[in-house]
Amino acid sequence: MINDPKDSSISPIQNSVQIWIADLENLMGDIINYRELLTEDEIYRADRYKFYRDSACFIKGRYLMRMLSAHYLDSKPSSIQFDYNSFGKPSFQNDLRLFFNLSHSRNMVVFVLTDISEIGIDIEYVDKNLDHLDIGKSVFSDSEMDLLTAVPGSKRAEKFFELWTRKEAFIKALGYGFSMPVDLKEINVLSQQLAFESRTYDHNLPFDPSWMLYSFEPEPNYKAAICLRELPGKISFNNWG
Amino acid sequence: MTVIKNKGISAIYPLTDMQQAMLYHHMTNEEDEGFLVTECRLKGELSHHLFEKAWCIVAKRHEVLRNTVHWENLEKPFTVVMAEVKLDFIFLDWQNQSRDEQEKLLRESKNEIRSKPINFQKNPLSKVMLIKVDEAEHYMLWPSHHLLLDGWSGQIILTDVLNIYNSLKQGSAISLPPLLSFKSYFSWIQNQDPSEAMHFWKETFAHQQEPRLFSTAKTRSIVKPTRVFRKTLSSQSSKELNKKAKEFRITTSTLMQGLWGIALCLYFDSKDVVFGTTVSGRSVDIKNMHLMAGMFMNMQPIKISMDPGSHLKDYFTSLQQQRLKANLYDYLSLEEINNFIDRPNGRLLFDSLFIFENYPEVEKEQNGIKVIDLKSGLTTTYPITFAVVPGNQMELILTTKLDYNESSNESKLLEGIVQLVEEITTHEIDYLNDLPIFSNRKLFTNRLNVSLSKKSERGSNLDHIPPRNKVELELVEILEKTAGKGPIGVRDNFFELGINSFSAIRLFNAINKKFNTKHLPTTILEYPTVEAISELLSNGEGQKTTQWKNLVPISIKGSKKPLFCLHGAGGHVFYYNDLARNLAPERPVYALQPSGLFSGKVENRSVEQMAESYLSEIKDVSPHGPYNLLAYCFSTALGIEMSLKLKEMSEEVNLIILDSLVEQHSLKKGRFAMRFGGFIKRLLKNPLSAIKIYFLNRIEMFVTPAWQLMVASPEKKQLVRVKQQLIYAYKNYHWPSFDTPLKIILTDKGNKLFNEELINSWKSIYQGEIEILNTEGEHRYLLEEPIVKITAEKIDQSCRE
Known part of the structure; x- marks a missing residue:
């Protein structure tokens, strides 16, 4: 009824990054079956959503998170316990050597797991019907905006979401959510390593710029990125279902 | 409680609260849910002569079987107990028919009974049908109504019938416990001191939470x-x-x-x-x-x-x-x-x-x-x-x-x-x-x-609250567009709507642009609802936004000119929901409801005053015309008045009438009495009054809250007050002549006279050229699935851009 990852196809975690890509549409069956793996507080959160679609998305996301984590931790999906930082980022309660993160956009979910360092992941659907330059002004640095302005109109949406997912992956790696204590326009995600936009910027911040960024395309019309302390030699991609 | 020894009448009683609720339902709903057919199978040999006789004796025993109900041209409805009643006993022998045939006939009989409305004025409970299907098996059908009989009564009566039948069969004396009259019941109740009951109920519901x-x-x-x-x-x-x-x-x-x-x-x-x-x-x-x-x-x-x-x-x-x-x-x-x-x-x-x-x-x-x-x-x-x-x-x-x-x-x-x-x-x-x-x-x-x-939890999801003022409306518009979902209410928590950081950024990008502000996306942490942001924005501008009293946004998205749907005499506008769903997706739909519908003061206002305040709220969402107004049933007066006022303002207006007469003259007591049965006869005598009935009976379907069937709820009071006020305003309207564009959507009513009368009624005050659109379906189903699809199409065609 519910699909299971194929054991043989999973690489062991040793200084590596495992990325899982899932299309929620492929997770069939009654949502009730997925709920059964979730804890009471997860159900509570799921039920808070006004629209069924958001609730189902959360439930299936949690289901994936538990199934995959269980596999790597070699324990039962329902018995995995998560800790949350004050911004809601989850981590394993009983295994401090493994880091993971999850993101979704529309039907697609990406899950990442690694033993290297804290990690953040973000996926976005490439929405072409936006005023990318206008919205960009409130989140991108000057040099990022220069690049965005320079790319031809037909490629702008892709570039926009490439930059944005990198930025968001960094925010999530740090463990922040909405309340990022830094002006997004002061961070520069143009290169492999994160940078500050200007030298004069107050470096007395709760983080340093030694974070690495990596972009990929999990599915046509989607952009995604991960952010962690150092990039491994190999990143393995797995598809669920 | 007067007992009149006159013309076979043995007593007259007022209706109880419950009976009034049932009567109200009966008068105002096409589907009379109080009407029921009691049926049973009787196994064993049975003499239908004795069975009929038993029923006659029971009719003598129970006053209710001799009850009639009257309300026409009366201040208050009442029931009358006749001294005698002639039982309409029908015996049918279907033994020669096959089982299948019997089943079919039975179904037909039941449908036949159901299709005829119960006649309260004339022996409503006197019809009994006994059908012999086998040497030792009968069916009994007995149409009755909850206005007169409750769930306990059916069994009481049937038990008595069988007891008496047995006595007759055995030739023994009929010995049933004696019954007192309704009069004793009413006088007992009148003599009760309510203070104990009051104390009990007060105490039980002291500190009652919502x-x-x-x-x-x-x-x-x-x-x-x-x-x-x-x-x-x-x-x-x-x-x-x-x-x-x-x-x-x-x-x-x-x-x-x-x-x-x-x-x-x-x-x-x-x-x-x-x-x-x-x-x-x-x-x-x-x-x-x-x-x-x-x-x-x-x-x-x-x-x-x-x-x-x-x-x-x-x-x-x-x-x-x-x-x-x-x-x-x-x-x-x-x-x-x-x-x-x-x-x-x-x-x-x-x-x-x-x-x-x-x-x-x-x-x-x-x-x-x-x-x-x-x-x-x-x-x-x-x-x-x-x-x-x-x-x-x-x-x-x-x-x-x-x-x-x-x-x-x-x-x-x-x-x-x-x-x-x-x-x-x-x-x-x-x-x-x-x-x-x-x-x-x-x-x-x-x-x-x-x-x-x-x-x-907090009730934030309990009620969907549509935007109540211009700022909230604009915010919801932006939010629905950004989040790609809806309808979103003003108290929905953003996080419960699945808003992520990117949509928050988009949201505030759009908000800042629209309101010329510089709020950060993190604002939503502190102001997590449209209501909260709206307050934030209004305070910033140092101005109070007034809440709409009449305008109810049903669907706000879209680039086409909006449709404004006017309420009927009942005040409610919910029946427009299905319509809104079926109109062109790019067409915003707003309804207008009278003040005080759910709470607060019922304002006594004339049609002119209502039109004025509705227009000022309409202008909030659509500063310029052309304005598409949809009027139905009683809202014709409002439609005409608003058209005239818009013309004065040099705005273009387009009044669309959904299958309604210009004026429903006979808002008098007793009008409900005329039901479909006498319809054709009436039509021949007086087409205009017949057509009025045709419409009136159906209008009420929309304005009668269905939950009133079994209970006279306190909500009814408020509703009735609003309704009375509206009907009063309507009756006092002066029906001026007008010439702004007018379109009428007509159903096929099976008789040409109907639509001719309808159009003539408009011609009596309209100076221009009426545009007629013919549509399918029956008048009363026009706003219901699936016919509403076709209605919506016609309305879309009638709208001006």
């Missing part, structure tokens, strides 16, 4: 789909339940009420719930009251206070005490109880019903006649009705009437109660929270209701 309801205030009057779920308990479980009741020294009815209360508490995640129940109304201290047939039934609220740590037995015992006490006052109507406990006007105390069908059983076998398949049925329009039919195999029936938007697995309540029955009968349980359903709450929650916690 009750948990299934329906939301905004959707309470919409006609909703009915779904029925059944479960028959095993004879073992049924027996165990009765045993358990004995052990607790309570009735099985109280046991089931208690279990239902627990299920509701779990469902709403609350310690207090209130639900309604039906009582026989026969705790009246007159002789043999329990053998009297009539409409004595009443509704009562049951209050459940559940402390999970308390003894199971205590929980049930205290419920039993509440019920015993309440039963002493079961002759009081719910209206009176509501007055006792001082429930604020228009606030429901409960909206679910528990019915224990403890009607007296017809002695199943007498003198070789066996009654089987006795069916009558109690109709209800509550969102949730849970009925228990006791017996060797107890039957549980859950009926839900909920809108798609409101329902969230209510059917699981049945599973919940079945589980409770199982637990209470198979486990030794001392304390409430020893019930496994408590300790394994998650399972119950999980299975019972997907959105349980949602409903119990």
Whole structure:
């Protein structure tokens, strides 16, 4: 009824990054079956959503998170316990050597797991019907905006979401959510390593710029990125279902 | 209570509250849910002559069978008891027909009976049909109405018929306990001192919290789909339940009420719930009251206070005490109880019903006649009705009437109660929270209701509140566009709408642009709803935004010119929801409802004043024309007045009339009396009055909240006040001539005269060229699925851009 990852196809975690890509549409069956793996507080959160679609998305996301984590931790999906930082980022309660993160956009979910360092992941659907330059002004640095302005109109949406997912992956790696204590326009995600936009910027911040960024395309019309302390030699991609 | 010895009339009585509610429903609804056909099969040899004779004797015995009801041209409706009644007994012999043929004929007979409205003025309960289908088997059909008979009465009467039949058959004397008249009933009630009852109800509902309801205030009057779920308990479980009741020294009815209360508490995640129940109304201290047939039934609220740590037995015992006490006052109507406990006007105390069908059983076998398949049925329009039919195999029936938007697995309540029955009968349980359903709450929650916690939390999701002013409207517009979903209410929490950081950025990008502000996306942490942001924005600008009193956005997205739908005489505008869904997706739809519909002051305003204030709110969302106005039934006056005012402002207007006469003249008492039966005859004599009836009967369908069927709810008062005000304003309108564009959408009414009359009615004051659009479907279904699709198409065609 519910699909299971194929054991043989999973690489062991040793200084590596495992990325899982899932299309929620492929997770069939009654949502009730997925709920059964979730804890009471997860159900509570799921039920808070006004629209069924958001609730189902959360439930299936949690289901994936538990199934995959269980596999790597070699324990039962329902018995995995998560800790949350004050911004809601989850981590394993009983295994401090493994880091993971999850993101979704529309039907697609990406899950990442690694033993290297804290990690953040973000996926976005490439929405072409936006005023990318206008919205960009409130989140991108000057040099990022220069690049965005320079790319031809037909490629702008892709570039926009490439930059944005990198930025968001960094925010999530740090463990922040909405309340990022830094002006997004002061961070520069143009290169492999994160940078500050200007030298004069107050470096007395709760983080340093030694974070690495990596972009990929999990599915046509989607952009995604991960952010962690150092990039491994190999990143393995797995598809669920 | 006057007794008139005159022309065969033996007494006249006023209608009780319950009867008035039933009459109101009968007059105003096309589908008269109070009408029912009692039917049963009688096995064994039977003489139809003696059976008829038995019925005649019963008609002499029970006043109600000689009752007629009158309301035409009267200040107050009343019932009359005739001294005699001629029974309309029909005997049919179908023995020569095959079984299949008999079934078919039976169906046809039932349809035939149902198709004819009951005639209250003339012996409404006098028709009895006996059909012989076999040497030793008969069917009996008996049309009746809840206005005159409650659920207990059917069995009382049938029992008497069979008893008398037996006496006749055996040639023995008829000995039935004597019955007193309705007069004794009424005078007993009049002599009661209400202070004790008042004290009891006040005390029971002291410190009452806001009750948990299934329906939301905004959707309470919409006609909703009915779904029925059944479960028959095993004879073992049924027996165990009765045993358990004995052990607790309570009735099985109280046991089931208690279990239902627990299920509701779990469902709403609350310690207090209130639900309604039906009582026989026969705790009246007159002789043999329990053998009297009539409409004595009443509704009562049951209050459940559940402390999970308390003894199971205590929980049930205290419920039993509440019920015993309440039963002493079961002759009081719910209206009176509501007055006792001082429930604020228009606030429901409960909206679910528990019915224990403890009607007296017809002695199943007498003198070789066996009654089987006795069916009558109690109709209800509550969102949730849970009925228990006791017996060797107890039957549980859950009926839900909920809108798609409101329902969230209510059917699981049945599973919940079945589980409770199982637990209470198979486990030794001392304390409430020893019930496994408590300790394994998650399972119950999980299975019972997907959105349980949602409903119990802060109420933010309980009610969908559409935007109430211009700023809120603009914010919702932006939000729906950014989030790609809707409808979004002004109190919906952004995080519960699945807003992520990127949509927050987009949202504030758009907000800042629209309002020329510089708020950060993180603002939503502190201001997580449209309502909150709207306040933030208004304060910043140092100006107060006024709340709309009349404008209700139904669908706000789209680039086309909006459609403004005007309310009818009932005030409600909910019936436009289906229409909005079916119009071009790019067309925004707004409805206009009168002030004071749900609460607050009912303003006495003329059509002119209403038009003025509606226009000022319309201008908020659509500063310039052309304005598309849709008028239906009674809103024609508003449509005309608003058109004239817009013309004065040099705005273009486009008035679309949905199959309605210009003026519904005869808003007088007694108009309801004329029903479809006499329709054609009337038409020949006076086409105009016939066509008015054609429309009027149907209009009321939309304006009568369906839940009024069984109960005169306090909400009715407010509604009736609004309605009266509107009808008053309408009657005083001066119907000026006008010439702004006018389009009329017409249905085919099967007779040319109808539409000719309709168009002529408009020509009497309209100076221009009327544009006619013909459409399909019947007038009364125009705004309902599936016909509404076609109606919407025609309206879209009629709109101007």
